[in-house]
Amino acid sequence: MSERIYAFLLHLYPARFRERYKEEAVQLYRDLYRHRTGLLPRARLWVGLLADLAFGLPQAYRNTYVSPAPAPFAQGAQGMPMFRLLERQPVRSESFLLASALTLMTLGALSVLLSHPTVYRAEDVSDVSKSPIESVLERLNQPASTAQPGNESQRVSDSFPSNGQKTEVRKEITAQPQQTPTAARNGINPSDRYKVPESVVKNPEANPRTRQQSGKAPVAMPQYATQGGYLTAADGTVVNAHTTLVQRWAIQPPPIEIQRATVIAFGPPATRAEVTDADASDSQFDLDRLRQTLDKAGIAFLVVRAHSFRIRLGSETSVFHPKSDVGYYLIAPGKKPLIEYGAITDSDLLRAAKSYFASLGQHGYSGSTIAIPGNH
Amino acid sequence: MINMPKRKLDPLPAAAFQILLALADGDLHGYAIMRQVEEQSAGRVRLGPGTLYSSIQALVEEGLIEEVEPGGKPESVHERRRYYRLTSNGRKLARSEAEKLADLLRVARAKNILRGEYV
Numbered sequence: 135m136s137e138r139i140y141a142f143l144l145h146l147y148p149a150r151f152r153e154r155y156k157e158e159a160v161q162l163y164r165d166l167y168r169h170r171t172g173l174l175p176r177a178r179l180w181v182g183l184l185a186d187l188a189f190g191l192p193q194a195y196r197n198t199y200v201s202p203a204p205a206p207f208a209q210g211a212q213g214m215p216m217f218r219l220l221e222r223q224p225v226r227s228e229s230f231l232l233a234s235a236l237t238l239m240t241l242g243a244l245s246v247l248l249s250h251p252t253v254y255r256a257e258d259v260s261d262v263s264k265s266p267i268e269s270v271l272e273r274l275n276q277p278a279s280t281a282q283p284g285n286e287s288q289r290v291s292d293s294f295p296s297n298g299q300k301t302e303v304r305k306e307i308t309a310q311p312q313q314t315p316t317a318a319r320n321g322i323n324p325s326d327r328y329k330v331p332e333s334v335v336k337n338p339e340a341n342p343r344t345r346q347q348s349g350k351a352p353v354a355m356p357q358y359a360t361q362g363g364y365l366t367a368a369d370g371t372v373v374n375a376h377t378t379l380v381q382r383w384a385i386q387p388p389p390i391e392i393q394r395a396t397v398i399a400f401g402p403p404a405t406r407a408e409v410t411d412a413d414a415s416d417s418q419f420d421l422d423r424l425r426q427t428l429d430k431a432g433i434a435f436l437v438v439r440a441h442s443f444r445i446r447l448g449s450e451t452s453v454f455h456p457k458s459d460v461g462y463y464l465i466a467p468g469k470k471p472l473i474e475y476g477a478i479t480d481s482d483l484l485r486a487a488k489s490y491f492a493s494l495g496q497h498g499y500s501g502s503t504i505a506i507p508g509n510h
Numbered sequence: 511m512i513n514m515p516k517r518k519l520d521p522l523p524a525a526a527f528q529i530l531l532a533l534a535d536g537d538l539h540g541y542a543i544m545r546q547v548e549e550q551s552a553g554r555v556r557l558g559p560g561t562l563y564s565s566i567q568a569l570v571e572e573g574l575i576e577e578v579e580p581g582g583k584p585e586s587v588h589e590r591r592r593y594y595r596l597t598s599n600g601r602k603l604a605r606s607e608a609e610k611l612a613d614l615l616r617v618a619r620a621k622n623i624l625r626g627e628y629v
Contacts, residue, residue, distance in 0.1 A: 158540050158591060163559055182558055183558055187558075190562075193568060194563075196568070
């Protein structure tokens with residue numbers, strides 16, 4: 135019985151040790167046990183064996199159990215990296231099962247982590263603490279000075295009205311966005327990245343919620359649907375920043391390139407749960423009205439739904455982090471931007487725009503061309 | 511100059527040194543080494559199976575002792591034992607270790623820490 139216990143304790147030693155010395159160790163134990171008669175001597179023997187276990191185990195695990203005769207190729211090759219066999223026995227099937235289960239669990243956890251929606255926050259260009267991936271992505275998204283294939287920068291054409299005459303506002307995308315591998319894996323069509331949801335643009339006049347219902351003046355900040363869950367856009371300019379981690383890598387929003395007077399309405403990213411089709415249609419209605427008014431005055435109007443966004447003015451790119459969730463960013467080349475925080479009415483916004491852009495005479499623009507509703 | 515390889519037995523553990531000394535007189539198997547160590551240390555050092563065989567393995571890996579075929583007829587199939595022999599490197603190392611201890615003993619004697627009967 136005691137011999138079996140000792141043999142069981144030998145399992146604490148490395149397999150290579152047992153393979154080589156188990157029989158001898160058990161034989162030695164048998165000899166020791168045979169020469170000790172009486173309860174006390176055998177108890178002492180076991181105390182000694184337990185102490186021996188404590189002292190012998192570390193040394194047993196330090197041993198390599200390789201033959202002292204070196205292989206021919208290893209002779210005289212001190213310092214050369216060599217593989218060291220820890221176990222001579224083949225891997226058991228249980229180990230494969232355990233490894234498979236652990237691998238699946240790890241992959242599952244990684245998948246859940248990557249598919250979990252995260253809020254995108256654009257990094258400050260001047261922030262040197264950006265990760266290498268973010269730096270590379272930012273460089274890749276930097277537009278070139280001239281339109282080149284693959285340049286994803288949104289460019290607002292510099293088509294100011296001259297002499298107060300109305301000129302059609304034109305907005306163009308300089309090139310089709312390229313399909314990135316990650317975007318392809320996620321089924322993101324690059325041409326859809328800035329598309330307006332069909333439910334939004336189908337019939338803007340059919341606004342299910344009129345302002346008369348609430349009795350309040352309309353709020354110009356629209357609510358946007360997040361069709362597809364990754365990116366929504368209105369008039370090719372809206373970026374919804376509620377994306378998964380994978381999608382965030384795949385769709386780095388390009389900077390907004392300012393080439394003429396522009397009004398940017400900004401708001402927080404909206405989730406699918408927050409926005410319904412009715413809300414989107416309602417917002418689109420207000421948005422289109424505001425855009426039409428500004429378009430007539432030669433002012434571009436963009437809507438961005440993100441916690442921050444990048445502005446490219448000439449060769450300089452800056453990141454705007456709003457202090458409030460909702461507001462308007464008015465900017466023109468050569469002019470310090472004006473920021474109006476809060477949800478204001480269309481009329482208030484147009485008044486602010488009229489005042490801000492009034493001094494842009496050198497561009498042939500006169501703020502007086504802005505038609506403010508109710509000011510006739 | 512003794513060509514001593516860099517090894518994990520540096521410094522030489524007491525158990526390994528005792529095993530080298532035990533094998534200085536001839537080839538022995540594990541149990542005989544254990545008894546020899548106990549005898550040469552006047553019962554102060556008793557090696558258990560774990561310490562004995564892990565030390566033997568380390569000494570074999572370092573080339574200080576080697577396994578040899580038993581000279582006589584084995585007692586039985588079930589009691590076949592491995593025999594070990596001191597190699598030349600093992601003997602040199604044992605001598606070097608003994609000289610170190612002797613130096614220490616001389617110092618201790620010079621400082622009147624030890625009485626004369628020990629050396």
